[in-house]
Every structure is written in structure tokens, then in C-alpha cells.
Amino acid sequence: MQAFIIRRLLAVIPTLLFTSVIVFASIRLIPGDVVDLMLAQNDISTGTDRAVIEAALGLDKPIYEQYFIWVANALQGDFGYSLWQNTPVAEQLAVTLPITFELGFLALIVALTVAIPIGIYSAMKQDTPGDYITRSFSLLMLAIPSFWLGTLVMVFPSVWWRWAPPLQYTPFFEDPLGNLAHMLVPAVLLGLSLSAVTMRMTRTMMLEVLRQDYIRTARAKGLHENLIIFRHALRNCLIPVVTLIGLQAPLLIGGAVILEQIFVVPGMGLMLLEAVFQRDYPVVTGVFLIVGVSILLINLMVDLTYGFLDPKVRH
């Protein structure tokens, strides 16, 4: 098992290198660079100032040199300074990252607590009204973008009942309840959209597993249907479901960015959006790198979960 983890961690390195190149290059490929924006905002339009600003920001060096400097610093945990605020990117990330992770984590919990039990229920009641209702609901959740649903949740309750979801962010450790009250609505919306696919997958896999020979063996032993589901079928059924959750991790973070914007959650999403508009290279690359690393880590965790679920992987 240890060797397995080490091998998996080593495999992360080339992926991460590749990610860093793409992240570094892509933000610079967007038309309109940061110096243009600064010049426009400050209404300075002469060529000499441009060179001065570039030099001050370190953008005058050849691009590959900039990349190596950035990588060397990032390896030491230094993501550079924001080009606009002149604050360390690492410090900003330390504030915003946990907020986004909290949102993503809550959404994942919502998704799993909705998707897995309903998926199992739907499989057990195959082709009954209950199955049709839950399947239609999941299709609906799949079809409706979470930002649209988010906007509806913002608008309609306030029109109908003069109630709006709380939009005041309070840090979790100051006021856990207030924090959860604020996070709940975006987390549920994000979780529901994630749960749609997971639920259908759970249902399909459960039906597939229930047709297997070993389930017939379990029935021939005289086990009650509930024990067959939870002891004999569930773990087999979850193996592909876990893969799916791993694949959806990027969606989770992407969705969080949008919902943070709607529900005014001061997470990485808001930070990223501003930084992209301002072409704040170190902030954008810093955020993307962290997102990349987290997705790689999530997939590593998925692989480790296989080990727990599937003895063939363990041995």
C-alpha cells in the first residue's frame, strides 16, 4: 500500500509540471496585457513609462526566464506578489482557499447524502413511480445550470416572501452557525447538480451489481434483501461511483467559482475573477496551480479509496 501511494505521488510530478506550463502560458495569451490595463487606468500613454512599469513588475525578462523564476519561487511556497495590490499571493490564498474548500466540501457532502441513498432506492424500486420521480428529478438537476437556479433562489423568495438567503460572510471559527447559514444555499445548489450524475450512476451500478452471480449466492444463503444491498452489493457498486466523483471534482471547483460570485462568498472564485479581469498574472497562476494540485490530490484520494473498496487493488 505504501509503495502504491509513493508511486502515485511520483506520478503527480510530471502532471503538475505540465499544468504549470499551461497555467503560466494561458493567462499571458489572453489579449490585452496587464501593463496596457495599468496605463489605461492611470491615463498615461507614453512609451517610456511602459518600459519602466514592465521592469518594475519583472515582465521585461524573456518569458522562459519569468517561468523559471516563478516555478523556483512557487516550489518554496512563494507565489509572488499581486501586480495591483502588491500583497503576497500566498497570503491572499491562505484567506480565500479554505472558504472555497469549505463550499466544495459541503457541496460534496450534500451530493453524496442525496445521490447514494436515492440511487439505491431507485434501483431497488426499479420501474416504479418512485424510481421515475427520482430519475426525472436527477435529469432536471442535470439540465438546469446551477447559476440559473442560484439566481432564482436569490430573486423569487425575496419577491414572494420577502426573504433572501443571507449574504453576509462570517468566518466559520467566529460564528459557525452564521457561516453555515450563508454557505448552505450555494452548497446545496452545487451539491444537487453534482448529485444528478452520481445518483444515476449509483442506480445503474446497483442494478448491474444486483444481477451478478454473487448476489444470487447471497440470496441462496437466505439473507434479507437489505443485508444483500448493504453488505454484498453496496461496496461493489461504489467502486465506479467513486471514480465518477473524482472526475467531477473540477466541476465542483468550477461551479464553486460561479456560485461564490452570486452568493457573495469571498472565496478563491471571486479572487480569481477579479484577477483575470485585471490580468493579475501571479494571482491567476497561483489560484490555478492550487486548483490543479487539489484536483490531483482528490484523484489520489479516489485511488486510495479504491484500495479500501476493492481488495484486488490492495493486494
Add this chain to the structure above:
Amino acid sequence: MSPLLAISDLSVTFVTERGQVQALDGVSLSLNAGETLAVVGESGSGKSVTALSILGLLGDSGSVSNGSIEFDGEDLTKVSVQRLREIRGNQIAFIFQEPMSSLNPVLTIGTQVAEPIWLHHKKSWSEAFEQAGELLQRVAIPDAVKRLEDYPHQFSGGMRQRVMIAMALACQPKLIIADEPTTALDVTVQAQILSLLKNLTKEANSSLILITHDLGVVARYADKVAVMYGGRVVETAYATELYKNPQHPYTEGLMASIPKLDGDPGSTLYTIEGQPPDLSNLPSGCSFNPRCPHAQDKCTMTKPTLAEVAPNHKRACFGYER
């Protein structure tokens, strides 16, 4: 003495996309305590369906449409699901054809063998595990106790079938049903597994229903034989009697198609002409008539019923001159 198991006039229908298919048509079988009954027939003859219907394991698409399955004084076609669960694994145990897929890949062997003991004998898991270790020893798995913690993929096919046998024996059932237990195994382990099964059922004084298409197996292990064709029993007799004096042309054909040690090495093996019948489109009259070398006009019109031709020897055939 009343038999342990008496199936009478059992009919089973399956609902398929092509409509209803009658998989069993009036099957009658009986088995006394301690006896071994071999059910022989080609694929699709209804032997597995007969076995599955005893434990109510036909699934959602199959159902018993007629007849009764009398086991130890109870009609299993009429008892509640709850009662059926008490019988499954406890009084009647099943060994399936596919040892590779019949064990749960994510549960340890110990858990799977101990489970019926935990369930039916209401033992604690640690006691059940202890018994599971003894069971694995009885089916001659080396290092039995150590291997309780292992998973199915760490066992070979033959070893897995030993595990299945251990699992079936766990609650000392009165009846064990083995559905082609060696078909998926190497020829070299087939004989070992069958001898083991036979000896252990004898020790436990359990009855055994052995489903097979191998008449060689029947001769060595069975007391009684039922030959099935097209969802019906066409001949039943004691094994020795059946070999000496087969009465149904289908049984004769099966016998003739066994290679013989003293036969001419160059000779072609006898085969029964034609294909096994399509259950959704059975020929009228005796379903064997299109393949029967002795078929008469009568055979295409009326279904022959199972009737005694000698003591304890029944066949479903109008008879013919040999």
C-alpha cells in the same frame, strides 16, 4: 417413508421480450433423505430452472405457474418469503456453476463462509469464523484458518469451488443442490471436487441434487437419475438400472454419444441429430420427435406422459420396437 423432496407437476414460465416461455412443463421428481439424484440434460432442458425454483430463486421474470415442491412437509411454492429465507442456506444449500463469479469479490472468504452460520444459527461472528475455519479444513483448503482473511481473487477456480462447498455445508443442510459444480473447472480438478462433494454430503447425511450434462459423472456419483428434455422429465430410474436398460430414445442417444475406452479409435462419435428445442416454439406432441429415430405419427400429435415401465423406472415415451 415420505420423500425429503417431492416435486410434482411443476411448471415454470418466464416472461421474456418474445412473450411467455414455458421453461418447465409438468416436472415431477422425488428424492429421499441421504440420496443423490442426478439431473441430466442439454442446455435449455430445464435442469437449472428446476433447481432454482426449489429455492424460489427464479428472479423477477420467472414464476411457478403450476405444481408443488414438497420439502420436509412444506410446499415451498406456497410458503412466505420470510419462511423461504429461513430455509435457504439453512436446510437447502446451493452450489453454483461459476465459482469465479459466485463469490463476492469485496468480502473475505471467512465472512462469506461464516455468514450462513451467523445468520441461521445466530452465532457471534467470532464463533462463526471459528466454524468457517473448520469447514475450510474439511474441504481440504491448505492453511485453512489463515486463508479466512483472504479474498476470492486469491483463490484458484478449484479452491473457490471448495469454498462454495464449505459455504453450502455450513448449516448442515438436509439438501444440497449443486448446479454443474465442475463445468467451469479444469478436468483434473473436476473429479476431486465431485468426490469431495459426495463424501462430505454422505458424512453429513445430506441429500444431493447434482445437475450435470456429463453421464460419466452420473454413473460414479448418483443413486437416481432424472433425464430432462425440453422442460420435461423424460426418464427416471436408479443409476445402475438406467445404464443397463435405458428406455427413452433420448437417453439411449446420450449413452451412445459417450466415447468408449474399448471403442475403435478411428470411429466417429455418435451424435443426436438436430438441435435442442427452442422453448418458445416447442414441437407439438413429444418435443423430442423431430430428433427421434423411432418417431411415429402418434409422437407428433400427443405428449407422452411419464409412466412406469419397470419398478422405479419411468419414461415418457410411447415405446418402440428395437
